[in-house]
Amino acid sequence: MKPDLDPLILGRREWVALPDLGLFAIKAKVDTGARTSALHAEQVEIIGPASAPRARFLVRPLLEAPEIAIWCEAELLGERDVTSTSGERECRCIISTTLRAGGQSWPIELGLTNREGLANRMLLGRQAIRPGMLVDPARSFLLPKLSTRRYRVTA
Known part of the structure; x- marks a missing residue:
């Protein structure tokens, strides 16, 4: 990031988009204590040839509208053992995608994991926070709210 530009400041929760997955607005908890980012996903399956595997999965992006379900597909980077905040180890499919926040x-x-019962469908870990960005843990939603209307049209 150039020094003459203001840093992107994230609150502890933010609206983000994952445009390659067709997810235009999703609330993410920004967690610098978590190394890896996580997305609530259901019915995860590995598809395609072994030389170029992909993950196919269902995302319900809005906690307040569970009837909205989006099928997503992405490049599968592999599977990793991840320790959750509750201390449980879980093997998760790891995908690569694009995050959009603050322009x-x-x-x-x-x-990809089951985040059922948690307050946010996505967790943004420290690996996804770029150099030059700042996190203000005392505030939430510092970036503009993203529209959820597109889900209603396509759902």
Whole structure:
């Protein structure tokens, strides 16, 4: 990031988009204590040839509208053992996709997991936070709210 530009400041929760997955607005908890980012995914399956595997999965992007379900597909980077905040180890599919927040886009890796019962469908870990960005843990939603209307049209 150039020094003459203001840093992108994230609150502890933010609206983000994963445009390559068709997810135009999703609330993410920004967690610098978590190494890996995570996305709530259901019915995860590995498809395609072994030389170029992909993950196919269902995402319900809005906690307040569980009837909205989006089928997604992404390049599968592999599977990794991840320790959750509750201390449980879980093998997760790891995908590569693009994150968009605050008018900027960058590539991230996401672990697909069941986040049922948690307050946010996505967790943005420290690997996804770019150099020069700042996190203000005392505030939420510092970036503009993203529209959820597109889900209603396509759902």
